[in-house]
Amino acid sequence: MPNFIFGLISLLAVNFFMYFYVLLRIAEIFDIKNKTFLFILALFTSILIIPATILIGKNNNILTQWFYRFSGILMGVFFLSFVSLLFFRILSIILKIPLKNLEFAAFGVAFVLIVYSFYNARNISLETVKIDDFGKKMKIVQISDLHLSSESSNGLSEIVDRINIIDPEIVLITGDMVSQDTPITEKTFHLLKNLNAKSYFVTGNHEYYIHEEKVSEIIENSGVKVLRDQVDIFHGVQIAGLKYRHDKKKTIEALSSLELDQDKPVVLMNHIPLDHRDKRIKLTVSGHTHNGQIVPFNLLVRLTTKYIKGLYRLENGYIYVSPGTGTWGPPMRLGSKNEITLYDLK
Incomplete structure (x- = not known):
């Protein structure tokens, strides 16, 4: 708990500095002298996410959902402005140009980046991953980290339609279907019933934070098989799924305890990229990282995980980390993309 409190205070302090710095630069452009007002405004806006999270946790309705989303958007806008x-x-120091002469350009660039990041977050690309030594010819699709809200759940229809056009044998959903502002109801997930392929789901950290059992139950009622440290065999391929655990050691133990047939190829679903040495697994699929979602967060993510995005070769197989099919926090993407992943296996 002390580490959590220290981390939270540090994060809030950095967030406040970021907001205050941006507001100071705006004040300089418009010749606003009242620094006390700017300090209070920065303090208020930088901690807005805390009451928004508390309120939506107590009562998830349209007002608290909009408040939560607004606080997230505010963070994204201030972050890109600060960057x-x-x-x-730094450019003004190198070129020896007064910063004030460059501030309009800085805010202009920030505006373009913000608009683009909102636009980019609305698009979903199809990434094809070819693996020729899997041991079984099959098409598998992965989606991950949708973080559905009452609004983005409408976009689930497009995702399901695109998957059905691809016509895979299997669909893998690797966690974080929900966020704090997700209505945990049958309506949110009912479109999953329209998937034509055999579908599997494993929980992520956000299901763990919110209501893992309830989310899993509703998703299972939508026709998607939820794997909780279990193995299912479909068309000669073993689909193994690990439920989310905060403890990496316990995750490895759960993986080791899975009973797997060495004569059939294995696909492992685990939300957080797992640096395992289990030679029984031919392909591991994960998500969680969002590839940083907004640069330069990708640099920070690289400090916390070995696998951030894309295909990596392991001792006896592969791990693929999806950048996610949706966004968390601000509905913005810069230097990353939303992705549906198609595995062309042979």
Whole structure:
């Protein structure tokens, strides 16, 4: 608990500094002298996500959902503004140009990045991964980290339609279907019933934070098989799924205890990329990282995980990390993309 409190305070302090710095630069452009007002405004807006999270946890309705989303959008907007201002400040030092002369350019660039990141987050690309030594010819589709809200759940229809056009044998959903603002109801997930392929789901950290059992039950009622440290065989392929655990050691133990047939290829579903050495697994599919979602967060993610995005070769197989099919927090993507992943296996 002390580590959590220290981490939270550190995060809030960095967030406040970011907001205050951006507001100072805006004040300089418009010649606003009242620094006390700016300090209070920065303090209020930088911690807005905390009451928003508490309120939506107590009562998930349309007002608290919009409040939560607004606080998330605010974080994304201030972050990109701060990054742009910081870049131009470094540029002003190198070129020996007064920062004030570059501030309009900095905010102009920030505006373009913000607009683009909102636009980019609305698109979903199809990434094809070919593996020729899997041991079985099959098409598998993976989606991950949808973080459905009452609004984005409408986009689930497009995702399901695109998957059905691909016509895979199997669909794998590797966790984090929900966020704090997700209505945990049958209506949110009912479109999963329209998937034509055999479908599997494993929980992620956000299901764990919110209501893992309830989410799993509703998803299973939608025709998707939920794997909780279990193995299912479909068309000669073993689909193994691990439920989310915060403890990596316990996750490895759960993986080791799975009973697997060495004569059939194995696909392992685990939300967080797992640096395992289990030679029984031919392909591991994960998500969680979002590939940083907004640069330069991808640099920070690289400090916390060995596998951040894409296909990696393991001792006896592969691990693929999806950048996610949706977004968390601000509905923005910069330097990353939403993805449906198609595995062309042979």
